[in-house]
Amino acid sequence: VTATLTAAASGYSNWSHDVGGYLGERLVARSPKELLLRWVQFGCFTPLMHAHGRFEQEAWTYDALTLRIYRDYVVLHERLLPYVRAAAATAARAGLPIVRPLMLSDPLDERGWSLADQYGYGPALWIAPVLERGAREREVSLPRGEWIDYWTGESLRGGGEILAPAPLERIPVYVRRGTILVTYPAEHVQAGLGDTPGSERPLEATLWGEPPLGGTAVRLADGTRIGWRHGRWSIPPGRDVSVAVR
Secondary structure: OHHHHHHHHOOOOOOEEEEOOOOOEOOOEOOOHHHHHHHHHHHHOOOEEEEOOOOOOOHHHOOHHHHHHHHHHHHHHHHOHHHHHHHHHHHHHHOOOOEEOHHHHOOOOHHHHOOOOOEEEOOOEEEOOOOOOOOOEEEEEOOOOEEEEOOOOOEEEOOOEEEEEOOOOOOOEEEEOOEEEEEOOHHHHHOOOOOOOHHHOOEEEEEEOOOOOOEEEEEOOOOOEEEEEOOEEEOOOOOOEEEEEO
């Protein structure tokens, strides 16, 4: 995780790692189940997600629970493609990376200069990977502003530390209040993405909390603009977009 933040701060926007580790545990065994699951959760929220190793680390070689959790995060990673590609377009235009350490996104927040185990992912997500063996909770330093727990919908005020629950199947993830998160529908991803052009794929647009100024909008990498203002959605004609408010 620290290497990921260092790469981002050094100007690398597309960055990846081997989910589960390449060399194995102490060079002699495959990744333990817990480490594999925590690693795939981290991999879900990095730009390039892939698994590569010397040992048999395919999720289906462990057990049904491992396979289910692993698959859920692979699906979520693919669902986030419209959001991530929009962040990648920003990186191409302005150099702001997809992974955003706090010291880069808010340099006036002194916590960011020593925070090496959590990060912003694009403009609207805050990610706190679980790194300790056996941990089922972890401390999260939320950036300033208002946030919503991705899993529970709980509203939280940033600028301080919270103790986040982190059962084995969950990585702490938070969404900045008032933002629109655009994803692919789960059933579309599960059916296989194939070679359909991105501009023809169905989309889901979710507004996470009412924007403080009454309106917000996002622009995707293909130029699609989706907005919300005072209870009304703005969607390009002919584009298949389902909408929701959380």
